[in-house]
Structures are given as structure tokens and as C-alpha cells.
Amino acid sequence: MRHTGIYKKIFSLAGSVLIKAILCFYALTIIYPIFWSLMMALKPNSQIFSDLWGLPHSLAWDNFARAWAASKIGRNFLNTVYIDVITNVLILTVCIPLSYTLGRYKFKGRRLIKAIIVSGFLFPSMTALITQYLGLMRLGLTDTFTGLIILYLAVSITFSVFMLSNFFAGIPSEFEEAARIEGCGHWRTMLSIGIPMAAPGITTLTVLQVLSVWNEYQIALTVLKSPEKRTIAVGVTNMLSDIQEYTDWGAVFAASVILMSMSFLIYAVFQRQISDNVTMGGIK
Amino acid sequence: MRTVERKKGGLRTKTFDRNLFILLTVLPGFIFFCLTIILPNILSIALSFFKWKGFTWSFQWVGIQNFQKLFRDQIFYKALYNNIFLAVVNVVLTLVVALFIATILSNRSIKHVGFFRSIFYFPNVMSIVVVSMLWKFMYDPQLGIINAALRGIGLEDLVRVWLGDIHTVKPALAVTQLWGGVGLYILIYLTAIRSVNLSLYEAASIDGAGKIRQFFSVTLPIIGPTIKTALIYNMAHTLNGSFAIVKIMTNGAPNNESTVLTTYMYTKTFGLGDYGYGATIGVFVLAIGFIMYFLIEKLVKSEHYEN
Numbered sequence: 008m009r010h011t012g013i014y015k016k017i018f019s020l021a022g023s024v025l026i027k028a029i030l031c032f033y034a035l036t037i038i039y040p041i042f043w044s045l046m047m048a049l050k051p052n053s054q055i056f057s058d059l060w061g062l063p064h065s066l067a068w069d070n071f072a073r074a075w076a077a078s079k080i081g082r083n084f085l086n087t088v089y090i091d092v093i094t095n096v097l098i099l100t101v102c103i104p105l106s107y108t109l110g111r112y113k114f115k116g117r118r119l120i121k122a123i124i125v126s127g128f129l130f131p132s133m134t135a136l137i138t139q140y141l142g143l144m145r146l147g148l149t150d151t152f153t154g155l156i157i158l159y160l161a162v163s164i165t166f167s168v169f170m171l172s173n174f175f176a177g178i179p180s181e182f183e184e185a186a187r188i189e190g191c192g193h194w195r196t197m198l199s200i201g202i203p204m205a206a207p208g209i210t211t212l213t214v215l216q217v218l219s220v221w222n223e224y225q226i227a228l229t230v231l232k233s234p235e236k237r238t239i240a241v242g243v244t245n246m247l248s249d250i251q252e253y254t255d256w257g258a259v260f261a262a263s264v265i266l267m268s269m270s271f272l273i274y275a276v277f278q279r280q281i282s283d284n285v286t287m288g289g290i291k
Numbered sequence: 292m293r294t295v296e297r298k299k300g301g302l303r304t305k306t307f308d309r310n311l312f313i314l315l316t317v318l319p320g321f322i323f324f325c326l327t328i329i330l331p332n333i334l335s336i337a338l339s340f341f342k343w344k345g346f347t348w349s350f351q352w353v354g355i356q357n358f359q360k361l362f363r364d365q366i367f368y369k370a371l372y373n374n375i376f377l378a379v380v381n382v383v384l385t386l387v388v389a390l391f392i393a394t395i396l397s398n399r400s401i402k403h404v405g406f407f408r409s410i411f412y413f414p415n416v417m418s419i420v421v422v423s424m425l426w427k428f429m430y431d432p433q434l435g436i437i438n439a440a441l442r443g444i445g446l447e448d449l450v451r452v453w454l455g456d457i458h459t460v461k462p463a464l465a466v467t468q469l470w471g472g473v474g475l476y477i478l479i480y481l482t483a484i485r486s487v488n489l490s491l492y493e494a495a496s497i498d499g500a501g502k503i504r505q506f507f508s509v510t511l512p513i514i515g516p517t518i519k520t521a522l523i524y525n526m527a528h529t530l531n532g533s534f535a536i537v538k539i540m541t542n543g544a545p546n547n548e549s550t551v552l553t554t555y556m557y558t559k560t561f562g563l564g565d566y567g568y569g570a571t572i573g574v575f576v577l578a579i580g581f582i583m584y585f586l587i588e589k590l591v592k593s594e595h596y597e598n
Contacts, residue, residue, distance in 0.1 A: 040425050040426075041413075044428065123321075123324075131576045135335055137338065138330075138338060165324075225534050243421075243424070260428070270421070
């Protein structure tokens, strides 16, 4: 009897050690590549080829300077900040009222409208991109920030409305009802009570959308052609495809670290909003 | 008298105000959505019946010629196969890995769960561009740490030009895709597993069910609906997501062994200006999405009833 107890204990101890080992190993496969690329970005080009594993002999900050200036990554960085800010202001302006009404009001056609918007999850963005691009061409908006922002707004609506309207539907509506009995109009009620109450949902949505615009590749690659107009994601990949000609690996690593650092910064600051609520928005 | 009148007027304005409010909040966004998402999808399907090279605004009706051309196109079949390979491998691997990690992470003896969660989710926060570049660097024959590590531990035989070898390029891309995307699903399954009532496990354990048995007969049936939604979401995401990974890491090389439908379509449309043919490929991407959606819907549903 006693023996089986001891065996059981040893067995469960081994199990928990194994579990911890698996988790640590998996964490390492994520941390190490990122750490490695950071080290590569800080090594001078002469060391990159000769010493793959080592720490930088001297910190080559000029990798970053070359990426920032000569490869126009700085310019692309600022473009992306501009596009990201405008896009997100527009997303909020369009999607908050839409989601509020879809989540709060019962009216004819509400289910149909919501179904049509949510069906956007099923359409691969590449199929529509052809005719979206033709539309931009017709309007003379290819290779412009405006054209890109229009498409970013378009592709963000499904997720935004899906998430926000569920959020609105899930918070209690007593305060709004009380305000309306007091004689508050629909607009006033939405602006001064409904929206502030949904602040956590709106914050989460904004963080996720800021990240997704920052990280977006396919639409930016299609719409923007001039090198000085590119977003940072496209700019960085272009450095990579030009590498055969100038072999400045240090600068390429530095550029990808710049691109990554912004995602990291947003994640570090808003981690709670992102990882606590990602399950709520994505899948429910 | 006056108060009654006012009340009457007030009532009328009330419904009017309400309807006006609904109209003004819903219509602008909804119309914009229809014009920029629904309409382009329909037009892309229509465009697949036309020949249009993008120089003038005259479209030439060619009927099903684009589709006939597509079915004779060897690269299309390759891309279709690669696409299905990547989608299926990714969806299955993501499910297995995410469920496994989420299950052991839900173990109550694990400390620092928050720390692990943050680390595991981080690749999802990074741009797909960074993920692709990072792995391209790691697979690089000279600079990459994968070959260097294999040499280091004496597995010289396994050293490969990972992205240039027709046998390894697709698995290499699949690993990248998994690494970059699985974190989201770990989080989703972890939340779902945590929401399972603990008394169910206690009951199962009294009945003599071990940990593995408990997973299959308690956890899995309860989080079934979450898994289904996650599978569909993951599938849709993979169809779109493979574009950036393939475009950046291999651009279809070697010899179209890693070309997927979206990159092929991109080359045809925006590289060569054959918009009609590009739209034809696009219709196929759309069709695959719907087929996989209904497949998952069916498969997972029947499994759920069996339980």
C-alpha cells in the first residue's frame, strides 16, 4: 500500500517536471529566434557571417541608422503611423454607431444586416482585392494613402462590428433606459452613456486594429507602388528582396527589428486588453 | 388640451426619431460595407467570365474560356495542391498543438501561467512579415541557425537548403505558419478548458477515469463548439495568411513547389495584368473557403452528436 503511494507520488512528480520542461522548451522556441534576430541586428556586417551564435563584439547601432535613412524605413514608418491613425479614427466613427444600433435596438432587417456583415469572415480578402483595386483605379486612388485607408476600413468592418455589437448587447442597458425616460434623445444617450460604458470593448478593438493595420502586408503591397509611399511592412520585405544586390544583412535585421519593436511595444502596454479579450472578440 | 396635443406630437416624433436614428447609424456603414466588400466579391466572380488586360475600360466577354484555360493550367493544379496541403496541415497541427499546450497549461500545478500565455501569444502579435523574415533567416543555408544547430549536434546529414528543396519547402512553410499562428488558439482553448466545471472532473476521477480519459470524455465534448468555431476561423485565416508567408519566404520557388492560389493569382493579376484570369483563380479561392467551411461544419457536428 505504502509503496504504491510512493510510486504514485514519483510518477506525478515526473509528470509535472515533464510538463514544465515542455512548456519551457516551447517558450524557448519563441524567445530564442527573436533574441537571435535582435543580436544579428546589433552585429556589424563583418561579424554576421563569421559568428552566428555569439553576442555582438561591438554594438553596431549604425545598422539601424542605415535602415532608417538609406532604405527609407524611417519614411515608411511615419507613413504607417499616419495611415494607422486615420484608419482607426474612421473605423471608430463608422463602426461604433453601427454596432451600437445593431447590438441595442430591435428593428426590421437587423438580423439580415448583421448576417451580411458577419459573412465577411468567409470571403478571402484576395478575391475581392482584384475588383477593389479596379475600383480604386477608376477613382484614381491607386498608389495613394486614401485608397489604402478606404480598403483598410472596408476589411476591418466585419470583425469590428461583430465584436462591438456583441459587446454592446452584453452590457446592461438600464442606464440608457433611465436616461431615455428622463428625456434624453437617442444620440445623447448613445454618446454620453452607451459609448462610455463600452469603453473596455472599444479599447480592445482599437488595440487589435492598430496592430493589424501596422502588420498588414497584402493590401499595402498591392495598392502602394512608389517606394517613398510604402508602409513599413512592405518596405522591410523590399529590403530583403533587394539583398542580392547590396548584402547589407545588418540593416535588414535592423529594419525587421524596428518593425517588430512597435508590435512589441503595443503588446507590452496593452497586453491585458489583447490576451484577455482576444477570445471574446475572435471566437464566441 | 395643450398637454395632450404635445403628448401626441411627442409620440409621433418618438418613433420618427428612433427610426431616423437607426437609419443614420446603420446605413452609412452598411452601404459602405456592401460597396467595398460584397460588391467587389460579386464583381470578381463576374470578371472571371471576361477577358480584360487592364489597358482600357473595355471588357471582352469570353464565357467559360478562363475556366477552360484554368483546368489546363499545370501550375494551377500545383498551387491548388499546395494550398490544400498547407491548409490541412496547418489546421490539424494547430488543433493538436494548441489543445496539447492549453491542456497542460490548464494544470493547476503550473505556476507563471500568465507568463507562458504572454510568450505563447507573442508571435501572433508580430507582423506576418516579421514571422516570415525571421524564419527565412533561420532557414538560410549560410546565415541560418537551423543548419548551424544541426551541424553543431552532429546531424550533418540533415542539413538542407530548406526553402530550396522540393521535399522540405512545404513542411518548412507549414512550420512557420504554425509558429506564427498557434498562440491565438492556445489562448482560446485555455479559456474554454478553464470554463469547464471542476466537479465534472472530480466525478470522472471518482469513476476511475485517468487524466487522458478525462480529457477525451469530459474536456473535449464540452469545448467541442469552441473547437469548431476555432477550426473554421483558422481555416479562413490560413487561406489568406499563406499569401504573405509564401510571397516573402519563397515567392513560389523552387519550380512552383510552394506556389499557392493566392500568390499565383497575385502574379497573374498584378504582375502580368491578366485581371480576368486572376479573378478566375480568385473564384476558386472563394470556393475552397466555402467547401472547407461546410466540411468542418459537417465533420465536427456529427462528431459532437456521437458524444
